Amino acid sequence: MTTDAERECYYRLTKEAAGKGEIVELGAWLGASTAYIAAGIRDSGVQTKAHVYDKFESKIGHIDKVKAFYEKHGLDKAPTGPCLQSFRDNLGPLIEYVEPHAGQIENMQWDGSPIALMITDAPKRVPAISSVLTKLRHALQPGSVMAWQDFCHFPSYEIPACLYRLREHLEFVEAVVPGTTLVFRVKSQWKHQEVSAAALDLGTWTFDEVVDAWKYWMPFVAPEKAALFSCGMSLMLCDIGLPNEALLSLMVVYTDAAGEILKKWKYLKSKRSDLVVRYSPLFQYLESQGAL
Numbered sequence: 001m002t003t004d005a006e007r008e009c010y011y012r013l014t015k016e017a018a019g020k021g022e023i024v025e026l027g028a029w030l031g032a033s034t035a036y037i038a039a040g041i042r043d044s045g046v047q048t049k050a051h052v053y054d055k056f057e058s059k060i061g062h063i064d065k066v067k068a069f070y071e072k073h074g075l076d077k078a079p080t081g082p083c084l085q086s087f088r089d090n091l092g093p094l095i096e097y098v099e100p101h102a103g104q105i106e107n108m109q110w111d112g113s114p115i116a117l118m119i120t121d122a123p124k125r126v127p128a129i130s131s132v133l134t135k136l137r138h139a140l141q142p143g144s145v146m147a148w149q150d151f152c153h154f155p156s157y158e159i160p161a162c163l164y165r166l167r168e169h170l171e172f173v174e175a176v177v178p179g180t181t182l183v184f185r186v187k188s189q190w191k192h193q194e195v196s197a198a199a200l201d202l203g204t205w206t207f208d209e210v211v212d213a214w215k216y217w218m219p220f221v222a223p224e225k226a227a228l229f230s231c232g233m234s235l236m237l238c239d240i241g242l243p244n245e246a247l248l249s250l251m252v253v254y255t256d257a258a259g260e261i262l263k264k265w266k267y268l269k270s271k272r273s274d275l276v277v278r279y280s281p282l283f284q285y286l287e288s289q290g291a292l
Contacts (some may be wrong), residue, residue: 002032005177006033009174011040014041015040015041017117018044023048023115024051026120026224028056029087032090036096038050039094042096043096050099067080067246078114084100105123107132109135110139113139115139115140117144118144118147119149121149127197130195132199134192137189140186140203142186144186148163148188151163154230155232170187171185173186182220194215209263214229218230227259228260246279247285248281250285254291262291265292
């Protein structure tokens with residue numbers, strides 16, 4: 001679910017951060033990224049462990065991908081349910097550098113220790129993002145690095161939306177190519193009220209703010225992800241009750257870069273019936289163009 005470039009980035013960031021504070025991964029699943037994080041700690045020579053939070057359970061929507069991957073590599077017993085043991089097995093001796101914490105990430109506990117590096121995959125929606133940024137706001141101090149996987153994955157548009165409201169506290173570091181990860185450095189600590197569920201609630205957004213947010217982030221997004229990233233604005237406009245504006249937004253992206261976005265939309269149509277219903281005006285438009 002991550003690219004080689006992303007995992008190599010996490011390795012590099014971890015090796016640089018080891019010894020400067022705690023290292024946290026939110027969302028690990030079967031441990032592909034975690035292995036690189038653990039290897040970064042090992043190769044740093046610093047005696048520490050990464051705190052890894054996950055439910056450690058294969059989601060229904062991922063089971064087909066799991067089975068296909070395991071079959072491709074001639075492996076048996078694809079983990080399609082609880083997978084903490086599979087995670088441990090996949091890490092092998094690198095598990096020495098990892099402390100897994102099983103459970104809902106929204107329920108995570110933190111003792112306040114400063115965090116040097118946070119690599120996030122699991123917080124994708126406002127309630128989880130708010131919870132994490134609230135609980136860890138004192139631990140994420142100026143100089144802390146945050147790598148947000150799925151920043152450019154447009155069904156996860158709530159990540160760039162939430163971080164837009166924290167933009168004054170963040171410094172852009174890099175976009176991982178190929179991949180969906182953007183990396184930031186914390187410039188200043190945010191206040192509790194800036195990351196509350198009420199402050200980040202989608203219902204507080206206006207059309208102009210959504211447009212401004214996507215304009216703000218576009219220079220930081222890798223060019224090859226720009227069209228897909230733009231689709232996130234269409235989804236968000238739908239969700240805040242502006243379907244006509246959402247459709248116009250998607251029409252522009254489709255006209256300019258149909259070839260860059262259709263593979264993902266076709267995948268969503270085939271695998272995510274919930275999104276087809278939720279964003280029916282957008283799917284209906286693409287179908288009317290013969291694109292799906």
